[in-house]
Amino acid sequence: MTGIYFHIPFCARKCPYCDFYSLPYQRETAEAYVGAILRNIAAYEITDDVDSIYFGGGTPSLLTIRQIEDILNACQKHMHLHKPEITLEYNPTGQRDTYLRQLRAIGVNRLSVGTQSFSDDVLHLLGRTHSAEQGKHAVLAAYAAGFANISCDLMLACPGQTPERLSHTLTELMQLPITHVSAYLLQIEDGTPLSRDAHLLSLCPDEDGAADCYLQTVRALQKAGLEQYEVSSFAREGFESRHNLKYWTCEPYLGIGAGAHSCFGGKRFSVPKDAKAFLMAQRQPVEILSDHPCDTEERLMLSLRLRRGVDVQALSPAAKKKLPCLIQAGYLEQNGKRIALTAEGFLLSNAIIAELMM
Ligand code: SF4
Numbered sequence: 001m002t003g004i005y006f007h008i009p010f011c012a013r014k015c016p017y018c019d020f021y022s023l024p025y026q027r028e029t030a031e032a033y034v035g036a037i038l039r040n041i042a043a044y045e046i047t048d049d050v051d052s053i054y055f056g057g058g059t060p061s062l063l064t065i066r067q068i069e070d071i072l073n074a075c076q077k078h079m080h081l082h083k084p085e086i087t088l089e090y091n092p093t094g095q096r097d098t099y100l101r102q103l104r105a106i107g108v109n110r111l112s113v114g115t116q117s118f119s120d121d122v123l124h125l126l127g128r129t130h131s132a133e134q135g136k137h138a139v140l141a142a143y144a145a146g147f148a149n150i151s152c153d154l155m156l157a158c159p160g161q162t163p164e165r166l167s168h169t170l171t172e173l174m175q176l177p178i179t180h181v182s183a184y185l186l187q188i189e190d191g192t193p194l195s196r197d198a199h200l201l202s203l204c205p206d207e208d209g210a211a212d213c214y215l216q217t218v219r220a221l222q223k224a225g226l227e228q229y230e231v232s233s234f235a236r237e238g239f240e241s242r243h244n245l246k247y248w249t250c251e252p253y254l255g256i257g258a259g260a261h262s263c264f265g266g267k268r269f270s271v272p273k274d275a276k277a278f279l280m281a282q283r284q285p286v287e288i289l290s291d292h293p294c295d296t297e298e299r300l301m302l303s304l305r306l307r308r309g310v311d312v313q314a315l316s317p318a319a320k321k322k323l324p325c326l327i328q329a330g331y332l333e334q335n336g337k338r339i340a341l342t343a344e345g346f347l348l349s350n351a352i353i354a355e356l357m358m
């Protein structure tokens with residue numbers, strides 16, 4: 001099964017911590033961009049069944065219903081759709097109940113809401129344009145519109161986040177009809193306005209504080225029945241993100257749009273972060289990153305990000321020797337033949353995975 005990802009790079013305003021590829025929204029540019037997406041859908045030959053379509057960004061909810069419907073109709077026409085999970089990232093600014101009802105009516109069946117926090121102080125310091133109330137309203141309105149699969153994004157260790165404010169956010173979150181949470185530790189990326197703002201940086205929790213935020217979140221979500229299935233992902237049973245799982249289990253996915261990545265047709269490639277080049281070209285320009293899919297070692301590294309972990313036998317003899325020590329330290333746990341990171345291990349996942357691969 002293949003997944004399709006559409007990168008919609010437009011945002012109403014740039015958030016000061018964000019280093020994703022995005023551009024200010026302009027109606028004409030967005031229309032031309034959708035035209036280029038439609039050309040690309042027709043140009044690729046996708047013989048595999050497609051079970052996931054994902055609109056990410058940027059802010060895909062800046063597209064009109066007609067534009068999203070045109071893209072979905074083109075997918076219907078040129079691909080073999082197999083009961084696809086169709087996700088759209090939704091920015092909770094403003095009251096858009098009609099838009100949500102229309103989204104559901106055209107077939108979008110999963111909404112990923114960029115709530116980030118339910119503390120107005122934290123949202124303000126993050127430079128978000130929505131309030132806690134608008135975040136809650138968006139989720140409730142989506143549910144009322146018929147969305148039974150709703151994910152919320154949470155930002156952890158951000159400016160002004162205290163254990164009390166995080167606790168308040170988690171309590172508010174748990175009262176909402178959600179099936180999934182993506183919780184990310186804020187990364188201070190070089191070149192972003194946040195990285196140059198000494199005052200905001202001084203309001204971020206230190207490394208220990210960030211670890212506490214993460215573990216506080218893991219515990220609260222587990223308690224509420226949202227199982228951690230990946231470093232940053234939590235879901236009620238059966239609601240794991242079908243699309244994101246493709247990244248970690250090395251299933252093929254095709255990315256369309258400026259800045260999109262793909263593992264498709266036996267190659268890994270990306271589209272340059274240049275919306276103009278994308279919308280001018282008959283077929284999207286690509287840079288080949290690798291002329292083969294993931295090798296065994298890369299697959300192992302990706303699988304270790306998952307709570308279900310890997311079969312011990314898949315590890316090298318050198319890695320196996322390191323297991324007792326990492327288990328003793330509480331970073332790994334063994335269940336039968338499988339070895340997996342613990343919540344504490346997820347915090348240091350990059351370092352631990354690198355250690356096991358050495
Ligand atoms: S809305 Fe999302 S993609 Fe756009 S600038 Fe903010 S964080 Fe980045």
